[in-house]
Amino acid sequence: MSDLVAIVYPTEAKAEEVRTRLLKLQKEYLITISDAVIAVKAENGNIKLNQLVNTTATGAITGSFWGLLVGVLFLNPIIGVAVGAASGALGGALSDFGINDSFMKELSASLHTGNAALFVLIKNMTADKVLKEIKDAGGVVLKTSLDETKEKILRDALASAAERPAA
Template sequence: MADLIAVTFPSEAQAEEVRNRILELQKEYLIDIGDAVIAVKSESGHVKLNQLISTTAAGAAGGSFWGLLIGVLFLNPLVGVAAGAGAGALAGALTDVGVNDRFMKDLAEQKIEPGQAVLFVLVKKVTGDKVLEALRGVGGTVLQTSLDHTREDALRKALAGEAENEPAPGV
């Protein structure tokens, strides 16, 4: 089962830096993510999603290929490519992969201030201790997770740069 983690950052640049760090950890097989999206709230209150994968572009590319094949069969490959690209782009634009776009936009509209960003990560598998160590001190505030209380608390401490066995300040 996948876990959803949403962390707020003061800027899109900081959220992007953390997303890149998570993608590097994925290359090292320490984490397997299903999606990693950054939602940014503009000064006007509009929320923009910065997706990892453009489903519209992927759909257009796939549609172009199949359109070319069908066009060759009917001796008009250019029309086939154009029709296939258009159909593929439309299908891609209507496809929602990973975390639900409406959910991300609604949460960002309600919970963050203009200029801030939320990094949404859908985690399939994780080597928890190594990933937490790699993310220690990156900053950010946990907004929402589907983790249990113990793992969520460990994530909060790692983002703040606290050692796991350190007592919380004032305790």
């Protein structure tokens, strides 16, 4: 079972920095991430989601390949690529895996303008080592599906970073 963690940062750049750290830790097998999305509240109040994987582009590329293959079989590869890319992009845009987009937008509505929330869907992790790597970035826990003990540890670690004066 996966755990969801949503942490608010003052800027999108800070949230991206933490996501990059988590992806680096994944390469070291300290965490397994199913999805990591950054939600940013714009000046006009709209929520922009910065997905880890662009499903529309991936769908278009995959659709182009299959369209080319079918097009070659029916002696019209150009039309095959165009139809394949269009249908793949449409399928990719309509698909959603990982964290539900509307759920993230709903939670992010409470953010202040310019703030960013990092949503991470974690399959498993070595909690002490991961926390050690991200706690200096600070942040405020918005929501988790962790048990109360683990959530308190996370909140305390992030709060201690906020209390320390900047060097």
